[in-house]
Each structure stands twice: as structure tokens, then as C-alpha cells.
Amino acid sequence: MTGRIITKSRCSTPMRPSGIFCTRATERPPRPARGDEVPRRRFPWRERPRFNHRGTLMRLVRSFQELADGDRRACAAIGNFDGVHFGHRAIIDTARKQALRHGGPLGVVTFEPHPRAFFSPHAAPFRLTDCRTRAERLERLGVDCLFELEFDREMAGLSPEDFARLVICDGLDLRHVVVGENFRFGKARAGTTDTLLELGRTLGFGVTVLPLLRASTQQISSTAIRNALLAGQPRVAARGMGEFHRIAGRLRHVQSNRFRLTAMEGGRVRTDLMEPRAGLYSVGIQREGGARLAGTAAIGHRLPPYDKPLEIDLRVFGGDASLHVEEACVVLLDYHGCPV
Template sequence: MHIHRDWTGLPAEARGATVAMGNFDGVHMGHRAVIDAARRAVDAPLGIITFEPHPRQFFAPDAPSFRLMNSEARANRLARLGTERLYELPFGAVLAGLTPEAFAQEVLVDGLGVRHVTVGQDFCFGKKRSGNVNILRDLGERHGFGVTAVPLVGDGGQEYSSTAIRKALSEGRPRDAERMLGHWHRIEGEIVHGEKRGRELGWPTANMRLDDLHLPRLGVYAVLVDVLTGPERLSCKGVASLGVRPMFGRNAPNLEVHLFDYSGDLYGQHLSVALVDFLRDEEKFGSLEDLVRQIDADADQARRLLSGV
């Protein structure tokens, strides 16, 4: 997959795709329907148009973190779906100020040379979200690209949505989130140096930041782990603590992951951690010995729950 982070100056081979357009936060089953429709629309390379940062972050920078995925995790998921070209457009004052007509002309036609655009039926675009699907269709007829609007899809009468997925994760229901996503909810990023307390306790962990992400319910999880970079690219099972480490007075949430049956050095590498089962809430123990006994129990429970995954 080729990633392009602007709509200007693209080589000829980067133009002419059939594209799905949207924010694709979580890349859930509703998003999959839009992407699959784009794939079927015309015989052309499959592209995705999305925006970074998320427009909501641009317009409300001080609002609580809401994203299900950072840009790295989103790109990795889209690549797995067969995306050939990811147009991750920089969202700022310039894009926010384009009228629907200017967006179609400057971005879709002059910049990307799209052959077809597929969106969800509730898609809005352009300055003050003044463009909708009907306007996009009119612009497509004027400029020579096709447009498909995909109805919202769901399960059991409920539409798949990032909002519903956030709710499931906030309540500690990762398997319900997986049903709506079509894949495990994953936290991806670089392993950073921690305080090495886990190693001292006999449970070494890989530490990851949770910057700008929606926080699932804080606590301990059974997880699946993929090492994405470095010489040891492997998949394994593990147990993870997502939270503020109340035993040690820390307040900034992070993710501490223990990989079962692995003892290598992964500092600086990138992990993809899938939340599979919520085990328990965070707890402050009376002693380090009590904490270690609970970690042993957590690991045993995680191994049992992951045995069939």
C-alpha cells in the first residue's frame, strides 16, 4: 500500500483510483461496506481518502480523546483490506475552508484524478459540512467521476457506529466491540521505556502510550500481540494492564503488556495489541506480594480464555 499525505504534486501512477472517502475511525463493519462498494464500483486501483488529524480534533482540540485508532493502526487495518493507495490528507484551515465545489475540483479532480467516489449515505464534506451525498453526485456528473452512496448497515436493528463501539469498550465489552468492528480492537504504537517495575516483579512488560485515544475500561485484559517491526516479527498471547498504576501513584494512563513465553528486548519496536477479554478492574493492593499473586492469577485466567482464540 502506498501512502500519500497531500493531494498536490502526485505522480501519474498515484491518480485514477476508485476511492472510499471518510474518517474510517475503527474501520468497523459499516466502513467495510463502503470500502467493498468502492472496490466493486469500477475496474481501478482501490484507494481510501481519509484525513489526519481527524476533523473533530481540528475543530475541538480540547475535547476529550475519542479516537479508536491512531493513524498507524488505521493504515495497518486498511492495508489488510487490500487498499492499494491511502490518501491521508492533512486536515487544517485549508481543507476546512474549501467549499464542496472547491473540494471536488481541487482535491478530487485536479489533485487525485479519481474515477469513482464511494461514501456512506450520511457523509458530509466541505466548509461547514455544507456538502452532502446529493451535492457530491451533482459534482461527480459535472466533473466526470461516479458516486456511490452506501446505506448504513448494522446488526439486530442497531447501526454499526464508532459511538457504539466506544460504549462497548468503555464498559469492558471487547468481544461486543469486535462484533461491530469485524476485528479485535487494537492499540498500536511504539514500545517506550517504563520504570522496569514489572521486570523487578518477575513480569516484564512492554509499555505503550495511549495519547489521543479513547480509553477502554481501565483494568486488566487478555490480549493477542503482534510485533510489527524489528527482527522478531511474531504473534503471541499475553496479559495487559491498561490504566494509571494505582499501586505506584501514577496518573497518566498507559498500556503495559506481558507477552507469554517471550523474553527478548522489544524497546523501540511497534506492537499491535488486541483486547480480547476484560479480566478485572484496576486495584491498589496492600503489598507487592499481593500484587504478584494477583498477576499470577490474571495470567492463568488469560491463558485459559485465549486457549480457543
Template sequence: MRIHHDWKALPLDARGATVAMGNFDGIHLGHRSVIDAARAAADAPLGIITFEPHPREFFQSDAPDFRLMNAESRANRLARLGVEHLYELPFDTVLAGLAPADFAQQVLVEGLGVRHVTVGQDFCFGRKRSGNAQTLTQLGAELGFGVTIAPLIGDGEKQFSSTAIRKALAEGRMHDAEKMLGHFHRIDGEVLHGDKRGRDLGYPTANMAVTGLHLPRMGVYAVMIDVLTGDERGSYKGVANLGVRPMFGENVPNFETHIFDFKGDLYGQHVSVALVEFLRPELKFASLQELIDQMDRDSAQAREILAAR
């Protein structure tokens, strides 16, 4: 998949796609229906138009973290879905200030040369969200690109939404989140140097930042890991802790993954960690030995859960 960070001066082979447009935070089953509709709409390369930063981050920079995915995680998931072009447009004062007609003319037609655009029926765009799916349909007819409006979908009782997924994750209901997402919730990113306490305890970990993300319930998880770069590329199983490490007086959330039976060096490599099942909340232990004993139990439980995967 090719990633483009602007709509201007694109090469000819990056233009003329059939695109799905939206924020696609989480890429849940509702988003999948929009992407599938775009795939079916025209005989052209499949593209995604999205925005970075998320418009909500741009307009509400002091709001609590809400994103289910960082840009890397979203790109990884879209690549798995067979997307050929990801147009990750810079959401800034220029883009935010475009009227719907100007966005359609300057970005979609002159910039990207789209053949067809698919959006969800609740899609809004343009200055002050003044355009909607019907507006886009009218503009498409005037400017020469097709438009498909994909219906909202759900499980028969309620629509799939990022809000419902956030709630499930915050409560540790990973299976409910998986049903709405259509895949395991993942945390993707670079493996960073940490304080290496896990190594001293017999549980070396791959440490990752979770800055800017809506955090699942703090605690321990059975996980599956994809190492995406480096000599150790491949799929593994393990156990992870998301929390503030109360044993050591930390107060900044950290994500640490112990990969079973792994001896390699992952510093600087990029990994994708799937949170399969919540095991227990984060605890503070009276001694390091109590912590190690619990980690042994956590690992045994995670191995059992993941054995069938």
C-alpha cells in the same frame, strides 16, 4: 500500500483510483461496506481518502479523546483490506475552508484524478459540512467522476457506529466491540522505553503510548500481538495492562504488553496489539508479591483463553 499525505503534485501512478471517502475511525463493518462498494465500483486501483488530524480534533481540540485508532493503526488495518493508496489529506484551515464544489474540483479532480468516489449515505463535506452525499453525486456528474452512496448497515436492530463501539470498549465488552468492528480492537504503535519495573518482576513488557485515543476499560487483557518491524516480526500471544499503575503512584494511562515466552528486544519497533478479552479491572495490591501472584494468575487465564485462537 502507498500512503500520500497531500493531494497536490501526485505522481501519475497515484492518480485515477476508485476511492472510498470518510474518516474511517475504527474501520467497523459499516466502513467495510463503503470500502467494498468502492472496490466493486470501477476497474481501478482501490484508494481511501481520509483526513489527518480527524476533523473533530481540528475543530474541538479541547474535547475528550475519542479516536478508536491512531493514524498508524488505521493504515495498518486498511493495508490488511487490500487498499492500494491511502490519501491521508492534511485537515487544516485551507481544506476546512473549501466549499463543496471547490473540494470536488481542486482535490478530487485536479489533485487526485479520481475515477469513482464511494461514501456512506450520512457523509458530509466542505465548509461547515455544507455538502452531503447527494451534493457529491451532482458534482460528480458535472465533473466527470462516478459516485456511489453506500447504505448504512447494522445488526438488524441498530446501525454500526463508532459511538456504540466506544461504549462497548469503555465497558470492557470486547466481544460486542468485535462484532461491530469485524475485527479485534487494536492498539498500534512504537515500543517505547519505560521504567522497566516489569522486567524486575519477571514480566518484561512492551510499552506503548495511548495519547489521543479513546481508552477501553482500564485493566488487564488477554491479547494477541503482531510485531510489524525488526528481526522479531511475527505473531505472538500475551497479556496486557492498560492503566495508571496504582501500585507505583502513576497517574498517566499506559499500555504494557507482556509477550509469552519472548526473549527479544522490541525497543523502537512497531507492534499491533489485539485486545481479545477483558480479564479484570486494575487493582492496587498490598505488596509486590501479591501483584506477582496476580500476574501469574492473569497469565494462566490469558493462555487458556488464547489457546483456542
């Protein structure tokens, strides 16, 4: 895979569909000029890892004991980063500027499971992305260290002061943290951004608080993107997320040109991924090995207790029906309503 010449920030405009994913001729990207480097598109999670601004690959750290010397004194963005939308990217870009200023690594601190899922395990699934998709998107943004900390009862019971001292200072040894203005932390979400600023002055780490990013008159947030998907508006969701919503999983041949995709991550079914509005969609299907196909998808409703994975029935146009089981990624493009 060759390199890429970048003339504009990745997060400046949403990713436009290309090739078979274009629904109108006007949406096709312009042809590259002579001399431009154009990479060959490949399967998203088989793509060769991109190097960050330090020339290294992203490290995944899941506990304080795994922290290496090169991971210390990082400038880190803190949050859940579900969907890694433009608002998240603005926070990461600010953390990157601090990392370049101080000469340290760029980090992202997140939690697994999602705190909302921890406190309400029987609520309707709401996750936009699984762990692997989130990590891949963060790696593409040039993050040096992903601190994916376990959110358990002990973490949930920390006061704001203990969180700042035991996690930010003693545990991860962060130099500077960047958060959004709606950031809350500590037991019962008692800590606010003002609390974090005060603790930073006391304990000796820098804090930057960013206002929420807006597109026109609407805030860009994971909640707004979920609401767009629940309303059957995948293109509205794409404008906030920077790319079309994807559901990764295992593709199984049913008959003829019909397939069924079961949401999975690393061989394990995912029951916590949200389901978009039920109905028919125009979709793109990206298969392992880089083959891209067009088709339609039928998405239904899951009922409580939500212990089954999201499943999608697919009809593929011009696909190879001899395929039986393989990993695939479904990209939601347009909603066509519910069948009568």
C-alpha cells in the same frame, strides 16, 4: 511467507483469535485440510506487504503534487476510516467493484489529523487506530492508493462546491467516489450526500452512496465500537471491527514478568488514542519477531489536558523477562472489571 487461499470474504466474519488467544477450545479454528496453504503469522507491522488486485503495492499520497499518472482516474472511498470496521470495508468493496468495472486504481481518501481532533484539540482522545495501523489494514484490503490529505484551516474552510472541484476533480482527478449515507463535507459540514450527487452530475464524476451497515439491530460505526470499548466489551467491538482492538507501542521491562507499554507510532508517542474502560483485561501480546504471549493488562484513566500517551501495565505469562525495550502490540480480549 507463503500465499493464502481465500474462500470467503475477509470482512464476512470477525477475525477469531487463534493459538494462545483462544479462551475456549471451541473458539479454535479448524485444522487446515491437506493441500491448503497456511501462512506463518508474523508481527503485524513487520508483515510482508500484500499485493492488491493490480499486482502492485499500495502507494501513500499526502499531497496533490505527489500524484503520479497511475494514481489518476481512481475510484475512491472517502471518509476518516477510523478502525477500518465492516462498514468501512463495505464502502471499499463497492469502490473496488467500480475500479474493476472502469479498469482504474482503487483509492481511499482520508484526512490527517482527524477533523474532529482539528476542531476540538483539547477534547478527550477518541482515535481507535493510529495512521500506520489504518494504512496497514487498508493495504491488506487491496487498496492501490491511500490519499492521506492534510486537514488544515484551508481544507476546513472549503465550501462543498470548492471541495468537489479543487479536491475531487482538480486535485485527485477521481473518476468515481463512494461514501456512506452519513457522509458530510465542506465548511460547517454543509455538504450532504444529495449535494455530492448533484455536484457529481455537474462536474462529471460518479457517486455511489451506501446505507449504513447493520449487525442485527445495531449500526456498525466507529462511534458504536468506541462505546463498546468504553463499556468494557472488547468482543462486541471485535464483531464490528473484524478483529480485536489493538494498541501498538513501545514495551519496557519493569520487573520480573511485568512490563509497561507506551502507545507510540514510528518512534513518536501518541496522545490521541482513546483509552478503553479502566480495569483489568485478558490480553495477547505480540512482539517483534512473531513471538506471542498471553497476559493481563491494567488500564487506568488519563486526566485533562490529555497530553500524555496511553500507558498499559502488563503482567506476562511465561514471557522472557530479559527483554528491555521493543515494539509490541497488545490485543484486548476480555474485560474483568476494576480492581478493588
